[in-house]
Amino acid sequence: MRAIWSGEVSFGLVSVPVKLYSATTSHDVTLHQVHDADGGRIRYQRRCEVCDEVIDYKNIDRAYDDGEKSVIITKDELSELPADESKEIAVEQFVPAEQIDSMVLDKSYYLQPAGKSAKAYVLLRRTLRDAERVAVVTFTLRSKTRLGVLRVRDDVIVLQGLRWADELREPDFDIPSSRVSAKERQMAESLVEAYSEDFDPERFTDEYQQQLQTLIEEKLESGEEIDTEATFGEPEDEDDSGDVVDLMEALKKSVDARRKRRAA
Structure with missing residues (x-):
């Protein structure tokens, strides 16, 4: 694992030096786009619509358009924002875990103690466990101010990102009333009751990715033309009778x- 960030967790006057690691990874098979006629790789170019030249990434700035006018935000201006340089995970609150709506949960990261001593890290871990609460924190990652919570998973402190309150959308539809x-x-x-049992994440597999991997391996071995029915079996017939199901x-x-x- 490679650390993607280093800094410190601070609560009160206590500082805990840490390194940050991604706690999750994608198992999706990576595919790229090709021309269906000849298999040629499709490449994307950063082309300016004014001068029609292909632009190097180093010469690209950002801009904001409010619908009437546009302003350019340079790399230097972005780097000079105060939050950009922050190397602190600041504890703002300790709250009961059940108060964190699962709708706001985002990406998870592992925190590893940095430096020669792990005493402050162990103290924070013990404090979180004893308090039976999670720590609400603010931090900066990849030039963006973020909200998160610290919690303990086994012996590791986990930082889990949270969405900001204004990023949640309210449902804009009505649900018809029905008598049950x-x-x-x-x-x-x-x-x-019939489906009740302990959760076992290892029991579940991504069938689409498994089938995609099988398809790739079959094509690598047998060539472009393969018999999909022989590989995956015949597709099941779907019931399209349109009958109303008796609940x-x-x-x-x-x-x-x-x-x-x-x-x-």
């Missing part, structure tokens, strides 16, 4: 099917 009978609620509870019957069948699977 006591029998339907009871059957739904039975279905929940009670669907619940009953679901409970029965789940119980048979668990018994097997």
Whole structure:
């Protein structure tokens, strides 16, 4: 693992030197775009619409357009913003974890103690555990001020990014009212009970990525033309009868099917 940031966690007058590591990675297979006629690689160029020249990245600035006029923001101006140079993860609050809406959770990072002593790191870890709370923090990463929480996972302090309050959208639609009978609620509870078990993330796999990898390996071995039915089997027929599903019957069948699977 390679550290992507280094700085310190500060709460009160206590400073904890840390290094930051990405805690997650994507398992998606990387694909690039090609011309369907001859397989030629599609490349993108940064071309100026005024002079029609291809522009080096070092000569590119940013701009903001409010619909009437545009202002250019230079690299020097961006680098001189006060938050850009911050190397501090500042603890702002300690709050109960249940007060953090899962809708605002973002990318996770591991914090590793930096320096010769880990005493301050261990103290912060112990404090978070004993308080049974998470620490709300602000920090700067890749020139952006961010909001996050510190929590403990096993023996490691994790920094999890949070979305700002104004980044959440309210649902702009109505949900029609519907009457649900006591029998339907009871059957739904039975279905929940039939599916209830401990969460095991290792049980779930990304079938699309697995099939994509199989397709790639088959084409690398056999050439461009392959028999997809022989590789993946025939696709299942979809029920397109358009019949309205009886909710009670669907619940009953679901409970029965789940119980048979668990018994097997």
